[in-house]
Amino acid sequence: xxxxxxxxxxxxxxxxxxxxxxxxxxxxxxxxxxxxxxxxxxxxxxxxxxxxxxxxxxxxxxxxxxxxxxxxxxxxxxxxxxxxxxxxxxxxxxxxxxxxxxxxxxxxxxxxxxxxxxxxxxxxxxxxxxxxxxxxxxxxxxxxxxxxxxxxxxxxxxxxxxxxxxxxxxxxxxxxxxxxxxxxxxxxxxxxxxxxxxxxxxxxxxxxxxxxxxxxxxxxxxxxxxxxxxxxxxxxxxxxxxxxxxxxxxxxxxxxxxxxxxxxxxxxxxxxxxxxxxxxxxxxxxxxxxxxxxxxxxxxxxxxxxxxxxxxxxxxxxxxxxxxxxxxxxxxxxxxxxxxxxxxxxxxxxxxxxxxxxxxxxxxxxxxxxxxxxxxxxxxxxx
Amino acid sequence: xxxxxxxxxxxxxxxxxxxxxxxxxxxxxxxxxxxxxxxxxxxxxxxxxxxxxxxxxxxxxxxxxxxxxxxxxxxxxxxxxxxxxxxxxxxxxxxxxxxxxxxxxxxxxxxxxxxxxxxxxxxxxxxxxxxxxxxxxxxxxxxxxxxxxxxxxxxxxxx
Amino acid sequence: xxxxxxxxxxxxxxxxxxxxxxxxxxxxxxxxxxxxxxxxxxxxxxxxxxxxxxxxxxxxxxxxxxxxxxxxxxxxxxxxxxxxxxxxxxxxxxxxxxxxxxxxxxxxxxxxxxxxxxxxxxxxxxxxxxxxxxxxxxxxxxxxxxxxxxxxxxxxxxxxxxxxxxxxxxxxxxxxxxxxxxxxxxxxxxxxxxxxxxxxxxxxxxxxxxxxxxxxxxxxxxx
Numbered sequence: 001x002x003x004x005x006x007x008x009x010x011x012x013x014x015x016x017x018x019x020x021x022x023x024x025x026x027x028x029x030x031x032x033x034x035x036x037x038x039x040x041x042x043x044x045x046x047x048x049x050x051x052x053x054x055x056x057x058x059x060x061x062x063x064x065x066x067x068x069x070x071x072x073x074x075x076x077x078x079x080x081x082x083x084x085x086x087x088x089x090x091x092x093x094x095x096x097x098x099x100x101x102x103x104x105x106x107x108x109x110x111x112x113x114x115x116x117x118x119x120x121x122x123x124x125x126x127x128x129x130x131x132x133x134x135x136x137x138x139x140x141x142x143x144x145x146x147x148x149x150x151x152x153x154x155x156x157x158x159x160x161x162x163x164x165x166x167x168x169x170x171x172x173x174x175x176x177x178x179x180x181x182x183x184x185x186x187x188x189x190x191x192x193x194x195x196x197x198x199x200x201x202x203x204x205x206x207x208x209x210x211x212x213x214x215x216x217x218x219x220x221x222x223x224x225x226x227x228x229x230x231x232x233x234x235x236x237x238x239x240x241x242x243x244x245x246x247x248x249x250x251x252x253x254x255x256x257x258x259x260x261x262x263x264x265x266x267x268x269x270x271x272x273x274x275x276x277x278x279x280x281x282x283x284x285x286x287x288x289x290x291x292x293x294x295x296x297x298x299x300x301x302x303x304x305x306x307x308x309x310x311x312x313x314x315x316x317x318x319x320x321x322x323x324x325x326x327x328x329x330x331x332x333x334x335x336x337x338x339x340x341x342x343x344x345x346x347x348x349x350x351x352x353x354x355x356x357x358x359x360x361x362x363x364x365x366x367x368x369x370x371x372x373x374x375x376x377x378x379x380x381x382x383x
Numbered sequence: 384x385x386x387x388x389x390x391x392x393x394x395x396x397x398x399x400x401x402x403x404x405x406x407x408x409x410x411x412x413x414x415x416x417x418x419x420x421x422x423x424x425x426x427x428x429x430x431x432x433x434x435x436x437x438x439x440x441x442x443x444x445x446x447x448x449x450x451x452x453x454x455x456x457x458x459x460x461x462x463x464x465x466x467x468x469x470x471x472x473x474x475x476x477x478x479x480x481x482x483x484x485x486x487x488x489x490x491x492x493x494x495x496x497x498x499x500x501x502x503x504x505x506x507x508x509x510x511x512x513x514x515x516x517x518x519x520x521x522x523x524x525x526x527x528x529x530x531x532x533x534x535x536x537x538x539x540x541x542x
Numbered sequence: 543x544x545x546x547x548x549x550x551x552x553x554x555x556x557x558x559x560x561x562x563x564x565x566x567x568x569x570x571x572x573x574x575x576x577x578x579x580x581x582x583x584x585x586x587x588x589x590x591x592x593x594x595x596x597x598x599x600x601x602x603x604x605x606x607x608x609x610x611x612x613x614x615x616x617x618x619x620x621x622x623x624x625x626x627x628x629x630x631x632x633x634x635x636x637x638x639x640x641x642x643x644x645x646x647x648x649x650x651x652x653x654x655x656x657x658x659x660x661x662x663x664x665x666x667x668x669x670x671x672x673x674x675x676x677x678x679x680x681x682x683x684x685x686x687x688x689x690x691x692x693x694x695x696x697x698x699x700x701x702x703x704x705x706x707x708x709x710x711x712x713x714x715x716x717x718x719x720x721x722x723x724x725x726x727x728x729x730x731x732x733x734x735x736x737x738x739x740x741x742x743x744x745x746x747x748x749x750x751x752x753x754x755x756x757x758x759x760x761x762x763x764x765x
Binding site: 058064078098 | 543544545549552553555556557559560561562582583585586587588589590643644645646647648649650661662665666669673751752753756757
């Protein structure tokens with residue numbers, strides 16, 4: 001097995017609707033930018049992994065039509081759909097393809113074009129026998145979990161709103177982000193329309209059109225192609241039971257993220273994540289979730305997440321900036337969102353994050369979250 | 384520049400999901416006897432409701448039916464304000480409505496179902512609730528209309 | 543992941559080769575009886591030019607059959623089914639070994655393709671043979687298990703793999719007919735493994751998915 005690094009990334013400007021491109025062309029935009037960033041051509045790419053939740057756009061086998069946009073012509077192309085974790089699953093698959101020794105250069109592209117479909121089709125993710133007649137979408141499910149989290153850990157709506165404010169203000173310095181709201185405040189979040197108690201509109205992620213690509217290279221190629229490659233140090237996946245009612249206090253315990261992080265930290269030798277990690281891009285579909293993830297990721301003890309956001313520890317100038325890109329709360333083309341986490345983490349350690357660069361970032365964490373409780377944890381570093 | 388065009392599609396598709404022995408038995412007891420049944424894992428002894436064939440943690444087959452009460456405790460709740468299409472009817476659900484994860488007495492997992500109450504100030508985790516049944520049962524989980532807070536009046540009715 | 547179950551086996555194999563896991567369970571299933579195969583396969587054609595024609599896999603198989611001067615094939619019967627295999631690191635246990643794998647995607651627009659040929663299958667096989675160190679497949683491969691979506695395709699795949707006048711050593715009186723799509727490739731791999739448990743040899747398992755087999759996957763196994 002080989003060491004693997006990311007040598008380039010590319011993404012589209014994520015927006016509410018890209019009426020000017022097909023899905024295939026959207027993928028080609030991100031692919032072209034990633035190739036340029038990596039300094040290679042499409043002919044150097046050995047294999048392609050695609051990430052997309054095609055049911056949202058009313059498609060089946062989307063790699064058939066869209067594969068061309070990623071240069072999949074007569075190449076090994078594989079497509080993955082694992083809910084919100086699609087992007088990180090694809091990134092981990094691409095990493096495995098490279099580490100296996102089978103391929104030297106692997107392109108991973110995730111995309112979603114929510115404007116072309118109906119997200120209610122996401123109902124299909126819900127168990128058809130027991131859960132569907134009551135299911136109230138992602139926001140309903142999050143709200144249920146959040147009610148337990150709030151009851152046990154005591155976070156306030158204001159603290160959650162601070163997470164939403166941090167995200168959109170960070171996004172204002174990310175030219176690719178969808179929601180850029182420099183003037184957003186806690187009051188505006190709490191005054192925004194209630195979706196499902198206690199989640200307000202501005203607590204929740206948007207639906208975006210967008211694509212994002214990363215390019216992996218095996219250890220014998222990476223240093224020749226890239227002056228400062230982002231080496232994959234750990235990539236861990238954990239999944240859990242599907243019924244919404246099975247997992248005891250899901251957001252409170254978040255055992256998949258906890259387990260995956262523990263394993264990843266052990267592989268890299270991280271014992272104090274808050275001190276040792278320079279920047280984190282974590283997949284937070286709703287503001288409260290980010291607070292729960294601080295605890296599950298070991299950034300703080302249980303019950304301390306509110307203090308972390310109150311003290312500004314996870315702001316851009318804090319000890320551990322979380323989501324300098326604006327996160328999923330600012331940009332959410334579902335099939336791409338996990339890839340964006342990895343790409344943004346890579347951009348940080350490569351020093352290519354522009355206006356939202358965390359100074360001297362060397363060790364970065366990226367996570368994926370999906371369905372009810374699936375988690376991916378990826379750690380990248382220079383050297 | 385030439386004006387950009389869009390291509391539209393409309394399709395009606397329907398699915399019929401095959402179910403298994405445990406679903407048939409659960410629904411039979413619900414419809415014919417107004418009883419709720421869970422399945423107990425032989426290894427960890429957890430009682431699962433809704434029932435399913437295998438325990439997720441132990442990967443052991445579940446065969447032992449356990450009767451579960453139609454009263455329980457609210458473990459999580461929300462009030463939904465966003466209109467969502469109910470897949471069983473194809474219609475938008477009127478909002479707002481209360482929804483909860485309810486641990487029925489005798490079960491170890493929770494059931495996702497409606498609450499009659501839609502004022503969040505009147506709902507709390509740990510609240511005791513009671514199922515309200517439809518007069519004529521058809522053999523679906525919506526034979527339970529929703530759950531209401533148990534109070535002395537309700538308990539007296541039960542006796 | 544999406545596509546044929548045999549591709550999932552490749553996915554699992556690579557994660558073992560990458561050092562991520564020691565033992566991987568691969569499962570493929572299909573329950574087409576629950577839904578509408580016409581509708582769903584129609585969704586796999588691009589929404590701009592092909593989907594609006596009402597194309598589905600039955601119609602396009604008829605198109606492909608006509609290019610081979612064959613009559614339209616009978617629609618394959620809808621089947622429900624599942625298959626599972628367990629992969630692990632090579633060990634001293636004398637189990638069949640996965641020694642080569644390859645997959646590739648053809649062009650999407652039917653009009654762009656030569657439907658009497660399958661460059662994707664040729665490419666997938668080439669990659670598998672390279673990994674397996676096989677430079678004369680007709681000599682080195684003992685037997686073959688091919689998938690199809692429709693009956694005529696097995697002859698087409700065989701001629702792409704071994705030439706037009708080849709004999710193909712299939713165990714198939716039990717042919718791929720009756721095995722559901724997306725399961726078929728993994729089912730072929732199981733047939734290969736079951737036979738290799740009884741006799742030594744080098745075998746090829748094949749899977750395909752998408753419009754007229756746009757996606758192709760080949761795995762080589764030896765004991």
